[in-house]
Amino acid sequence: MNYLDDAFRVKVGLAEMLKGGVIMDVTDAKQAVIAEKAGACAVMALERVPADIRKEGGVARMAAISKIREIMATTSIPVMAKVRIGHFAEARVLEALEVDYIDESEVLTPADEEHHVWKRDFKVPFVCGCRNLGEALRRIAEGAAMIRTKGEAGSGNIVEAVRHMRTIIREMKQLTVLAQDEIMAEAKRLQAPLELVEYVHQNGKLPVPNFSAGGIATPADAALARLLGAEAIFVGSGIFKSSDPEKRAKAIVKANTHYNDPKAVLEASEELGDAMPGLDVRQIPESDLLQTRGW
């Protein structure tokens, strides 16, 4: 894959524009308005926020088209929407609908346990989740133009987002100090294409932006994700499952921009009401984990 290819650069270009921002999960137009007014740089349209998917169970699919249309008609910022892992027909529908970005997401029930969507076939850009460098590079090889670490969506617990961001950043650093004759073995260990492993070896970063998701519930969580190396953040249940979504949305936007200024994060953290209820990830049965979906 040629990373200087114009079609791919246009996909990565939109991800570049979203850097430094907050992408918020919304389930209807009313929430999209709250997100845009708070300063979100994009919204993610989905049927139910991850905390509800976790609680209610059943099969989680692409959102209803009428809801996505309603959100697209209401907001002037980019609209993303989720498809099930491997469900390229849902992806084709969203491309026909002209959403701005597709998230092939572990939050929805996977449609294919073996294959992810071959994203290079699409003109619309894709973002995919990862837990480590190998997974990120496999998704990029398939055509993803943005990567987000998975965390554990709907948990309100930042611990997995931290684990995944630390892992990928550490693996990238380690690659940069290897000798040329060690790269092939590293590609084998990472189970990732050699050319992408070489890219990270030479540049110390992914060829696409690297965002954080899955468990951000407070302004300090947002700052932590950015301080660990995330270039922007996705917030799902953390806003609309809190006691005062409008206030919390603004506070997270503020803390995300001024993540390196503790006084600004302090100010954003004042008088916020209650955060969403959180889950101890160690208490979640293995079969209920979302992050293990996809590979």
Place this chain on the structure above:
Amino acid sequence: MPTVGVLALQGDYEAHAGALRRAGAGVVEVRTAEEPQRIDALVIPGGESTSMLKLMDYYGLFEPLRQFGLRKPVFGTCAGAILLAKEVLNPSQPSLDLLDMAVERNAYGRQLDSRVVILSGHSLGDGDLEAVFIRAPIIRRVGQGGEVLASYLGDPVLVQFGRHLVATFHPELSSDNRVHARFLAKIGNGSNGAK
């Protein structure tokens, strides 16, 4: 070496910082009202203009940036061009109102209409100029003081207003440094802007 501030509230400010350094400038990220006091020129990057407006509002940056633009050079790309325009359409929204022009947001359509094109007719010297358009706006009217330096499909895409410069595309995402060099050449030469 001039010091250029890049508004770093949201968007591709790091790409601009890289392009400015390659063109020979020192770079400061601007997030509060204090930084504009120690810069010679300001870049407002691409990103989401609504998001930047909110953050400018939260931190009292609106008036300091406007005052800065009344005295010193400002370069806006895409969202930055929207924020500098006197009039914003689709939808109408507040702006710094520094340049007499009307800009329509997302005027080519959604992301599927984003594109990389080659501009052959432009005023930046020999050779084609690459232009990366991402959910780009269109400049619908260029008013007093505006000089069109490049057009695409009949619409102005690179316009200078005295010491100020706007592009509806993203020169910071191309390796060609001529647009940033043009902006840096405006620092300290005292030419007048539209305001």
